[in-house]
Amino acid sequence: MKGSKHPAQLKEGYTFEDIKNIVKEKFGSTNYRLIVNGQEIQDNDPVKFAELKKSIKNLTVIYVCQRMDGGSGLVDIDSHKATLIVDIQDELRKIPTQSTNSTCLICTEEKRCIKFCCSSIICKECFPNYFIYGDFKIKCLACNQLVSPAKVFVTPEFIQSLVQLDETKTMTQNIDFQICTCGAFSINSTMHAKQRCNNCQRWL
Secondary structure (H helix, E strand, C coil): CCCCCCCCCCCCCCCHHHHHHHHHHHHCCCCEEEEECCEEECCCCHHHHHHHHCCCCCCCCEEEEEEECCCCCCCCCHHHHHHHHHHHHHHHCCCCCCCCCEECCCCCCEECCEEECCCEEECCCCHHHHHHHCCCCEECCCCCCEECHHHCCCCHHHHHHHHHHHHHHHHHCCCCEEECCCCCEEEECCCCCCCECCCCCCEC
């Protein structure tokens, strides 16, 4: 497990049992809690599951979290952000710029820039710092609205990585979610003060 990714395909009309079978095939057990888009997938509520299925599309990540006996903690997402900082350089090479030079709103130099939303114009040299200091969000410099990553970036994997970062941040707001130092995702089932990671056997 250890925070690794395991690709899998779900056939048309799949059920919760199909997801459980994939989890068992990949991890050897179904004793996990499954999280998608910040919500837990449960088999005891068919209506909620049917609604949740609508958000499961191509490249959607289903988090497989081990069950633990209690405790709480915060998630260190620095490694995820560090990866994005490296990947943004390659992603910028794929983003088209304006056909003519224009004034970058940050450095005020005349360059071929990226334009998005109302009239945000940023050159590729300034964009990384703007993106990082904006906590990996794209906010219009004119109207302050948040812009969807899919409207600026090109690579599906990079866009999905940003979505995963947001999902992780959402999950860290729940006191019963944490990531062990070994990288395993966990959700606490009780509020016991002492708990053990099922993956590395470390006591927390």
